[in-house]
Amino acid sequence: MxxxxxxxxxxxxxxxxxxxxxxxxxxxxxxxxxxxxxxxxxxxxxxxxxxxxxxxxxxxxxxxxxxxxxxxxxxxxxxxxxxxxxxxxxxxxxxxxxxxxxxxxxxxxxxxxxxxxxxxxxxxxxxxxxxxxxxxxxxxxxxxxxxxxxxSVDEVLRLVDAMQMSDAHHVATPEGWRRGDKVIVPPPKTSEDAMARMSEAEECVDWYFCTKDAPVPA
Missing domain, CATH: 3.40.30.10 (Glutaredoxin)
Known part of the structure; x- marks a missing residue:
């Protein structure tokens, strides 16, 4: 080559x-x-x-x-x-x-x-x-x-852990996320879902930015 x-x-x-x-x-x-x-x-x-x-x-x-x-x-x-x-x-x-x-x-x-x-x-x-x-x-x-x-090997380990959390529970993780921190709920894809999101149990700053406690690993 x-x-x-x-x-x-x-x-x-x-x-x-x-x-x-x-x-x-x-x-x-x-x-x-x-x-x-x-x-x-x-x-x-x-x-x-x-x-x-x-x-x-x-x-x-x-x-x-x-x-x-x-x-x-x-x-x-x-x-x-x-x-x-x-x-x-x-x-x-x-x-x-x-x-x-x-x-x-x-x-x-x-x-x-x-x-x-x-x-x-x-x-x-x-x-x-x-x-x-x-x-x-x-x-x-x-x-x-x-x-x-x-x-930073610690960052690589953190990244693998975060990706596994995302794969297992269909969530995203914020900057610097570590196990035990809140995770990000994927944004709604329709106006109707956006309206409903604000009345749900997740902690929402706005319709596109909602978090929740991370699921506990089995």
């Missing part, structure tokens, strides 16, 4: 690009994650400080993601041997074990399929891209960060 022609990359609410890849935990395919949520995230390079902080944060949040039926899968274009050496170094120097697989993508096949290679940032490294894929294999969210700045 020519470096001066950017990949079109995946699109929201469409099937995520399929892949088969070698990882630090053996071969992985997208279909291996069917029935579970998946956070697939790329980093520019092993043995770099910003990436190290991100991987430690993802490792510490691993159990919280698992509680949301969500797996983690890292990627860089480094070899699996480099990945293994780096994760061992993280455990030795920082006492943090990396419990999730990391894709080896020397061919950049997966990186190109997901639009992780951004010529304006680098032709030879994957940028800090992150994709949330739902249990049906549909791409639901994408986040891109510059090479110089680490991502």
């Amino acid at each position: 020519s470096s001066d022609v950017p990949a079109s990359g995946p699109r929201l609410n469409e099937p995520a690009p399929d892949f088969e890849a070698v990882t630090t935990h053996g071969k992985r395919t997208l279909s291996d994650y069917r029935g579970r949520w998946l956070v697939l995230f790329s980093h520019p390079s092993d043995f770099t400080p910003v990436c190290t902080t991100e991987f430690m944060a993802f490792a510490r949040a691993h159990d919280a993601f698992q509680a949301l039926n969500c797996d983690l899968l890292g990627l860089s274009i480094d070899s699996v041997f480099s990945h293994v050496a780096w994760t061992r170094n993280i455990q030795e120097k920082f006492d943090v074990a990396i419990p999730f697989p990391i894709i080896e993508d020397l061919s950049m096949k997966v990186a190109h399929a997901y639009g992780m290679i951004q010529p304006g940032a680098s032709d030879t490294s994957a940028v800090r891209a992150l994709y949330v894929i739902d249990p049906e294999g549909i791409l639901r969210a994408m986040l891109y960060y510059p090479m110089s700045n680490g991502r």
